[in-house]
Structures are given as C-alpha cells and as structure tokens.
Amino acid sequence: MTGRAPAAELRAPAAEVGRRRRVVITGVGGVTPLGTGREQFWPRLVGGECAAREIEGLDTSDYAVHRGCEVRDFDLEQVTGRAPPRSMGRASQLAVAAAHLALCDGGLAAQEVPPPRIGVCIGTTCGEIQVLEGRNDAAVRHAAAEADGAWLRSHPACAIPASVGHWFGLAGPNGMLPTACAAGNFSIGYSADVIRSGRADVMLAGGADPFSRVALTGFSRLGSVAPDVCRPFDLERSGILVGEGAGIVLVEALEHARARGARPYAELLGYGIASDAEHMTTPRVDGDGIARAMLHALEASALPVDRVDYICAHGTGTRINDAVETRAIKTVFGARAHKIPVSSIKSMIGHTMGAASAIETIACALALAHGRVPPTIHYAHPDPDCDLDYVPNVARSRPLRAALNNALAFGGVNSSLVLARLEEAS
C-alpha cells in the first residue's frame, strides 16, 4: 500500500462545528441524451430541443413502444482521455465521465484536495442493470460462462461511486443512495449535509442510470410510456420516455470555493424528504408527500416562499404525477403558485431515472446563473387539472433568485432541493 500522504495528517478537524457551513455548486457535469458537458447540454435545453429517438440499444419489436432517450456514441475515453477497465459497467462509466466534467467545469483537480476531504455520493434506480441483463441474455442462450454469478457479485450498485472514488483517488465519504427517480436529489442533499457537518470539504454528487430493458418493460406494462414524445402537464400527455445518463455536481464548502477563487453557480440552501408510505408506484392523490417535502426544503433553507422564482418539476408526463405535483405546488405556494414558472425538462431529455433529479439540479444551477428558465416542450393543450405556468415550448429570460427542484420516486418517496443565487442567499 503505497500512499500519497499520511491520511492522519490530512484528516483536518471539522473547522465549522457549531456554525452552519454554507455549501455551493461550483461545477456541473452531465452526460445526457441532449449532449455531453455543459456546452452541449445547456444551449440545447434552453433551445427546446427534443432528444427522443427510436431506441437503438435494444430490440423493441416485441414492445408496444419504440422510442426513448439514449446517450448516443458515448465513449468514456473520449471524455476523459483515459480508457476504463474492461470490467467497468456503463453506469459507472457514465458517472465517471460526468464527475470528470464536473471537476473540469469547476476548475478543480481532485489531487488538489486531501483525499479524505473529498468524497462521492451517487444515486441510481437499478445500478449496473445492463450487467444483470447481460447475465440473463447469456443464461437464455445457455452460455454458462457468461451467466456466471461472478458478474453479479462484482457489479452491485455501490460499484458506481466506488468506480468514481478509485478513478480520482478520493478517500472521503463514498455512498450510494438508490432512491430511484429521486436519487439525485437525495445524493446532492446528503452531500451538502456531509459538508455542513464537517466530514468533507468537497463532494462529487449526483445520479447515474444506463438505458434499461427492465425499466422499459416495467413502465410499458404499467401503461406509463408515451408512444412518441413526452408531454408533461399537457391534456394529451401519455407518459414518460425511458432515458439514460448521468449528472454530477461539484459540491463544495463556500469557504473552500472562495479560497481557490472558484465562482459558484448557486448555493445549496437545503432539502426536504418525505414518504407517502402508501403505494409503491402511485403518488398520494392529495399530493401530501411532495407538499411536505417542499415545505421541509423551504424550512431547512430558511427561505421565504416568495423568493422562489422557478420550480423544476418532476413532471414525468404521466396523467397522475403531473396533476398531483400541480396540486402540491398550489398547496405550498397558494395563489402565488400561478406566478411561478414551472417546467419539466423531461419533455426534452426523457426520464433518466436515477440521474433525472441530478441533471435537473444542473438545469436549476445553470438557470440561476444565466437567468433563463428552460421550457416544457410539446405543450399544446391546457389541462384544467394542471393550471400553472409551465413555460410552454419557449425558454424565458428573467432574473431568478431561488429555484426548487422536485423529484418523486417509486415507493412513495418525495424530495425537494432548494438552490439560490449566491448573492440572494447571502
């Protein structure tokens, strides 16, 4: 075991104990169906481009639906300049690429931070699902060697943050929070907690999920997949489009960011989580869980509700989710709900599962930094049950003080994350 430096010397005592440490996002990295990296992703997002295509990675001839949002031509070596080990799964590769992009975007080399002071927290829905599916393909073909369970023991979900930790040599907290479609929010929120409590100064946080046969099959059987495009909040919405990707943000203690001259996109003020504790696949009709998550997030952020200028909705495009989320927003914001722009970027990139709320956090951070609200595209027919301002089809420019990012998940899990412009938060 050769070391870079004695860890005991590097493990600095928590300097901020007893005082609330401020936490900021200083870099963003996305590998998304709309493009890789901020330079590709953001202009296409505010340009209202749609990433939905015929699915290429899977034979869909036996399915009733054939469209999805894949990341085409992804090559980790092209992104990072370094070839991955042969055994590294696609989820890990997507996460490593996004982490690399976040570090580059934030102008930070991982080696600049003592290893125990920089960690990783990533969320997912199904982890290295393509490895499991590959094992089944082999089992059905009676290819015994490939169906060997050794692949199962080498590729659990925790292999994703472990791959990031090994790739960059990070020895701080290393966690996987697989809270399905809310996993990105959970991981980013928890990373902020870890920094606030003094356990780390920097975290790479977000979510990753590769395209999955299990997800396509499952959502198809629930009747939740749209045949053509995803139309959140539209009267004629008919479901999600299964997608894939990774979103990682560079989360940093404000004093750490300032000391190295970094320019934060936004401050992470707080987050809230709440459980419906009812149905596995359907949210509570009264929106109680997501409303409580938003209220907890606002309370944790000490942010008056009138400072929220943008809500990045979970907005899956299913009949029930969009109506329930709309109801919950009205419960929390009252009459002001109608004045807050609410948009769903899933209309453009599909549902990237465990990566979704991480990529949406990136969208919120960039929206705050640029004063631009991404649109909800494919919006044509107002629904009386969804009667808020969904930023239809065209991005909007306006100064933004704070944004709220909602994410709901299977299991009745609800989450909400609050970000603010740094000058507003201070």
Add this chain to the structure above:
Amino acid sequence: MSLAGGDIVITGSGVISPWGVGTEAFAKGLQEGRPALGPVPGCSTAAGGVADFDATALLGRRRGLRQLDRTSLLLAGAAQLALGGGHAHLTAREDCGVAIGSTFGTITSILEFDLSTLRDGPRYVSPLAFPNTVLNAPAARVAGLFGIRGANTTVSTGETSGVEAIIYALEWIRAGRARGVLAGSGFGLSPVLAEGFETPLGEGAALFVLEAPAPAAHAQTGVRVAGFGTAFLAEGCNCVSLGSAAAAEALGGAEPSSVDCVVASGRGPMHFQDAESKILEHLFAGSLPRRLELTPWLGDCLDASGGFQIAAALLALEEGAQSVLVSAFSRFSGSAFLHLVRGKGWS
C-alpha cells in the same frame, strides 16, 4: 465524528438471523458459537438460511404482503420485532424515518423480472413484479407497512450498508430531519446469488430504533451511539492510515485502550483483503481487545452483515462491555466504524 452530548440512543432492536427469529435466538447462537450453515432449499451450496421463516406469523395476514420479495419480508419481520417492544409511537408519524442498508438484496427480483421478459415476452410480464426491481423497494415496503411517513432512504454500500444506514440515520437526527429512525440492514438469499459467491452466504435482517432527544429512561440505561467514522480505501492511497484515522474519528477522544470489544467484519477491499486486520493492529498498537467475527458461523450475510455486527455489539454491552467498536468493511473499498457505549447510568 464524535456525537458527545448528542444523546442519540438505540432504544429497540429486531433481529432475524440464521440462528432464528428474535434477539434471544441471536444471543443464544452467538453465546454458543453455533455454526448456522447448512442446506438451503434450492441452493446447491451450503448457506446460512433462516429456516422456516414465516412472515405472516410475525406480521399477520396483511394486504399486499405476498407482493414482497424475501429481502423485504425479512426486513418487515425485523421491523415488526424492533417496533413491537413499546415503540408504537414511531409508526404513523411524519417526523420519523426509515434508513435501510440494501445492496444485493433486490438483485434476485431484477433477474427474475428480466428473465420473464426474455422468456415470456415483454407484453406478458406481471406489472406487479416491477416495483420489486427498484433498489429502494425494501425500505419503501417497510415504511408502507408501518405508516412511517418521514424521511425514507436506502443506503447501498455493499457489506457496510447496515453501518452506513445507521450513520445516515444519525445525520438525519442531528440535522433535525427526524426525531426517530428505524435503521439497519437486511438481505434475502436466493440460489442464483448463493451460487455466485465463492464463500457461503447467509441471510437475515437487523433493524434498530434510534431516537433523539433520548427518552429519559434510555438516556440512562440504553446504548448510546458515541461516534462514527468512514473512509473509502481508494487504490493508491495509504489505506492503513486512512482506515485508522476513520476508526479513531469514531472513537472521538476515547483512548483505543478503553475499547472492550471489536466486532469485526473479517473482510477487506478486493485490492487489499487484509486491510481490516492491518488497520485494527495499527489503531490498537498491537494490543487488540476481544475480537468478535460472525461470518464463520453465519456465512457472508452481505448487506445484513453490518446489522448483525451491531446486534452483536449490543449483546457485548449487555454482557458487561462498556465500549464497543463496530468495524465494517466492504469488498468495494468502503470502511465504516461505529462506537457504541453504555448509557451513563447503566451500572
């Protein structure tokens, strides 16, 4: 991370292990040092199965129970045991949460759902089986069964999941996100997983009730969580130094010589398999306290390992130890340490 003054106590536990159902069965098996490995239906290799486990005997005939996979059933049973001992005040609440360590436990459900897709065709798969394929299904099932409506999460860090879930719960309580948390870990065996590992596997679940501020009675007599520490043993780093520092962090200001017992995991990262031994030797400067290890008796219980280690630590405290260190390692390079001590008034 020292929790001195934080007064977070463990006020309840529920354990289902290859030694049987309940903490008494676990204690008896541990005291006797009885090997629990044997034949398990459907498995071609010996394993530590929970024989004759009957969820309905613990939970009653509840609606939807038959939709749960084995991991979720074991965890639901452990939850019933943990909450049954006078902790009904934690259920049906918005300020209490669930944090469950589960990494390998849903793999069997994923494989079965996908195999059905391949064999029967995607239009004929049961949609009722789909929810079990998400990794947070067990935590969500437990919350649903007991109406726990606060924070709910799953922690997947491999064999350290149980200890990491407790750490997660501690962070929630410290941050004011929850007043009480049901936390721990579980894993349900299946033939495909039993045959996929080189060593015999075991199964079960162990859940604990963490509360703060400490209920008055337990602040005196319960088990206090004194501190925790974690380190990721990244390749190329000085792993012994990193791990020792994390363990020392868990001990806070306490001298390693004050630790009466270490409940060790008996494993290490793939790139450094004897990391735990080296780290503990370094921490205790060669004079190791009593060391307990469960794998030789129970098999490798994967996600459930951390929960069982904590259950063993509680027993050691009950038997007279004042201070116990739980040392958890995963083959994916995670390490997590938990320091448990007797409540101040416990004589």
